Amino acid sequence: MSGDDGTRFYDWDKTCSFRADVTMVIAARDRGKTFGLRRRSLRRAIERGLRFVEVCRHKEEIGGVMQGYFDRLAALPEFEAYEFLCEGRRGKFRRRVEEGEKRPAWETACYFVALTEAQKLKKQT
Numbered sequence: 001m002s003g004d005d006g007t008r009f010y011d012w013d014k015t016c017s018f019r020a021d022v023t024m025v026i027a028a029r030d031r032g033k034t035f036g037l038r039r040r041s042l043r044r045a046i047e048r049g050l051r052f053v054e055v056c057r058h059k060e061e062i063g064g065v066m067q068g069y070f071d072r073l074a075a076l077p078e079f080e081a082y083e084f085l086c087e088g089r090r091g092k093f094r095r096r097v098e099e100g101e102k103r104p105a106w107e108t109a110c111y112f113v114a115l116t117e118a119q120k121l122k123k124q125t
Contacts, residue, residue, distance in 0.1 A: 009035060010036040012036050038069075039073055041109075042070075042073055042109055045093070045109035046093060046109070049107075051109060052109070052111075054111070054112050056112065057114065059116055062089065066086040066112055069084075069086050070084035070091065081096055084109075085106060086112075089113070090108050090111055091108070091112070092107060094107060
């Protein structure tokens with residue numbers, strides 16, 4: 001269950017390469033399923049501008065999920081050139097700059113939504 005890049009995370013790149021309409025992954029705890037997918041999604045947001053959605057069961061859980069959402073990812077060497085922020089139900093990133101340089105605008109990587117709001121949210125653009 002290691003990725004092509006030598007990590008011990010679940011290999012989401014291989015799983016997604018099958019281009020299935022529905023994918024179900026069942027594995028033991030601590031195999032990197034959630035972390036690996038979050039990592040892959042963030043990498044694609046930065047490299048390709050593809051946004052993703054983090055779905056929580058209930059609206060009340062969103063704040064807890066947003067808190068520290070990027071902390072473990074930010075510690076990875078592949079993301080050291082970026083800084084991260086969660087605000088307003090969005091996860092954002094921007095490239096780090098040297099002191100005195102103009103900071104780039106924050107870009108949205110993901111949205112945080114609740115399943116309990118699905119009917120309302122599906123009507124939004």
